[in-house]
Amino acid sequence: MRSQQDSSLVESVLRRSLVRRPAPVGFTDRVMAAIREERRPRPLKRNLAWFFPKISFRMGFALTGCVCAAMVLFTLGLPTGREDRNAEQAALHGAERELAEVLQLAGNKWNQAQEAAFSPRMDNNK
């Protein structure tokens, strides 16, 4: 008796489950739209391709090479810049020294010339 009741229960559940229900309104359209969306290529937003969208591999390789070369040159150039500054400073001090020397020499000679020209004891007595 009990087994008959159980089997009819199972049968009713199965029937309920197998009942064909109509799809909700607009379901097909939504599915088709989703499929179309899926076929469209996704924009690459999470890598650098958004920055170089049309860059080729070779071009990227060349660009990377250029950047590396620039960095190496910059690094090598740093000491040269420092040396240039030192050389400039040395040249500046050299110029100052030369100016002082020329003025001192000129002043010295000017005094000598004045002494020779205007000193009464200059006449061939030396």
Next chain:
Amino acid sequence: MTKAVSFQLPIAVLLAFLIAGSHATARAQGGPTESDLEFAGLEEKADEVVKVNLWGRPLEQAKKLLGLRKNVTASVRSFMNGLTAVYRRTYRFRRARANEDDMEPVHRQLAEDGWVPMIETGNRQKPESLSVYSFLENEQVAGMTVVSSDPGEVTVLKIMGPVDFEALSAIGSGLGLPVMNVATTDIKVKGATEEK
């Protein structure tokens, strides 16, 4: 090829103008160009040559730097500020000796350039001479040149700009400028000793 030539020609013309312009500017400023201070005879004969050409930015910087030093008096600073160019040629001789014939082109060149002798000193007993020339512009001294010679050394100093002789005299007496080791003329001393 034609395109390259068509670019090269204007660039060459532009460069020529720039070079000519800089030369003309130096002339217009009243300063001698460096070529006016080349004495080939002395240079060939000398064992040691010292050349100083100071004008433009290096001179301005040197004046500023020297002006900041201690012991620089106001008159010396003012004199220095007026300078537009400073040149020095020193020829030192060890083997050969400088004589009057060597000096003749120097004096001739200065006379040709319009320099007027202010003081000329000489001594018959010693082969030494000292001349001071001035350059007048609008009846004012716009430069001075000192030519000194002895058998061991010839020096030509050219200072362009208004000359304050009092300030120059003070500098010559060791005043108004910081003490700097002025290049001593060892060779001159040697030469003088030999002469004696």
